[in-house]
Amino acid sequence: MHHSFDESHGIFYRGLKRFIGAIGDSSKVLFSKDKNRRYLRQKLIMERHKTSLLTLAGYLTLVLALSCNKDTPAPADDEAPPVFGEPVTKPKGQPSASAASAIIGPAGGVLQYEQAVRLEVPPEAVAQPTTFAIQPISNTLDDGSAAQAFRLMPEGVHFKKPIKVSFPYIPGNGDNPTARMVAFQRNDGIWCGVPTALDAQQHLLTVETHHFSDWVWFDMLSLRQDKETARAGETANLKLMEQVLGALMPASTIDSVPLAAMDDIGFSKDVTVSGWRIVSGPGTLEPKLNTNLLLGDAIYTAPTTVNEAANVEIQVEVESRNGYISDPTAPNGRRKLGKMILLTTIRLMPENFVQLKLNGAEQDFAHLGNARVVNGTLYIRTHNEQINLTLQCNGAGRGTYPGGFGNGQSLFSLTRSQGQTRRSFANFYRSCDTNKEVFNGSAVISTVEDYVEGTFTGNLYPVDHQSCDLPEATAVEFKFRIKRS
Template sequence: MIRKLFSITFLLAAVLVSCSKSDSPKVYPDGNGQAANPVKRPHGNPVGTAVVKTIGPAGGSIQSADGAIGVQVPAGALNAAVSFSIQQVENTLEGSKGKAFRLLPEGAEFLKPVTITYAYGEQEMKGTIPDALYLAYQNQDGYHYLASQTELDEQTNKLTVQTTHFSDWTVAELMMVVADTNQVKPGGAANLRLKWQLGSLLAPLTQDQPIGDLVDYDGYVSKVSWTLSSGKGHIQPDGIGCVYKAPGQVPAENPAVVSVSVPFTQYNNKRKSLAILLTSIYTVPDEYFILREDGMTTINNPFADGESSLRMEVDSFFYVTTSFQSGSDILITIPGGVAGGGSYPYGTGDKLAYVDFSNINSVDDTYISEKQNCETCDIVYSGGHVKITKFAAEIGDYMEGEFTAEVWLLGHYSPPKKNLSGKFRVKRTV
């Protein structure tokens, strides 16, 4: 049966805090006398190639290759020309789902604050909402701090903050719902829990907060309220936790959406006083492909006889292919020579992934994970990656994975694009 699944909507309000550099962790108690326990974490290893640019007293800007983060240097912030660089690094902040970047030179002295801008997207939004997102930096000793003067622009999906120091920067989600799974079999269950990372969201903060472990929410627990907002199944709320139980068969209305509301003290007129977080739980068979296309979610379409359209083929590569209720097909090509899974960027080659996304109703409606902006321009490959979380080494094993990609219309220069992401589980039959 054809099903149209829609994207998750998140509404939350959090709290405004402020920004200053600190070399050693401090503890700030909350309204209940609780405190954040600072956690020292390793610095992430470099990912890919750094972007380097020289900026002088006249000012200028630099941004990462994927456009996720940028730095604006105002005129008069420097006395002399300085070589800046932005290097993506592994994100070591627990709970953070965004990318992390090393901004150099770390010891640069700015006469005026520079502005850091981070463009958040679907990945950062999983389990939380925009008002819970703040920029965070990691000092030389390995402690993360909340950049509490972070400004949020929901119209452009950007976070900005002014700073006078460089270091490793990423996104911190102050509060989120953590689910042990977002896909359950018919009759199965998913466990959801309300978490946060700071020791205080209950009292006004006047300094940057150290970020501790991702721990159970312990604020206004008695006012936490869970609801099954849409879909089939039922829930069993229990304070900051909730169990979702799926129906006995895959329902036409899929996914189910579980919401939790949490009250907050209102600190300023930019923040609301109630947080509402929504989490989607899919009831799926053993094999599935959940696709998100430009914010709209759908699952793979069965054939007329009820057999799944999801297939996996193997030669020197792994090929995962399926069709969707929208009339679209997708083919993901994954390197087959590396056992045990892994994460693969896009390109053409033995260790690179490729995406082909087409509409069966139009031969001219094919999008691929590469583009060429002009006849003499170099080929540009999609950002994102295909991540294999479970490897199908033998026939009968299941391959599990997830991916994010930009895909561009085939046959055009500077073509229009689509943003794709998804998860899949498919049995290897050959």
């Protein structure tokens, strides 16, 4: 049976009235003179109305599922009632790199930031030439996610026609794009999910909006781990997480739903978990009950001996019976979550290791390189047949070294050879506007005693870049544990 939006509200308020009446009856019992009789009556009444509360939650499902659109079809009668959390206020993200900008007028145009986000401004969206900008910022919706957030500008402008915002994603990294959605941050700091079109063939998420703010994509269901690498005998904790909805009513200016915090899978009571297993690689895996009494956690234990670097691939099956994401391109506007397989990889490392990824592609490093401190500066150097790299941290102790030339900062440089061609890259570029270097990325040094262990993450830019256009970036992830010289 389906109800219109107005009918659903009527049902909601009638159910609410009955439930409040039940609570009132229970409250009257508190004043009974006979304590035992009072307790029994209260328990009986409250147990009787547990069903009323669940039924009321079922009515709420008719008002909102994952979209707050009044025209969204009502859920089927056999759908489980949703469970909601409190909307969470998050801080504004901080700029993490330079912005890309362009002036676009009434004729429309396109602005793109690398391969991460693209704006398509249709004709007549603005009445006069307007500066559009894309500013990379920190992801405050989910600081455990690899997704890059962006501040789209100009803010505070209502566009006459909707602007298409597209987020390309890299397939094959273990997650499931079926559970992926786009969100924006309101002025009050609350993030809100919006209807999101998924193009699985083009690996693209697209939304339309009449306003700009901070935007990011996220996964409704995800598999997390507390470490990406493990040495002999070490353990890694794995956890299935879900993004909880934070409100029942839509925002006033855009078809959206506020978001609560991430929680252990099972908070929504709509999912089942099964099939934890190691797909490839050595070690053992032990599923564990989580806080919602589902096998949503697992502990991986590495073998007692690790002679060489190797990947361990782990998978788990998750099935959502009724969950969906509002998607204008899906049948009936609903992208059903259904059964999904989530994957993750743990890298086994010997006692000494070097790991380098460029744009997500791992490079083969048999040579471990060397680590030494010279005149209070820490140098990490390594190479293979094609790549020579140096990480210079202007300090000799543990800590975080943001990109830069000064004390307490870091410089990452890399030279790559392809045939007779050699090209150099660094974690900065020179701005034409200021004629100064713009740095990014940071090094984190965790050990400096017998071994030097740490990471560097950021973007590299070609040193020979000459134009004033934003240079093409190469994402770098560098991890190491090297015997100190």
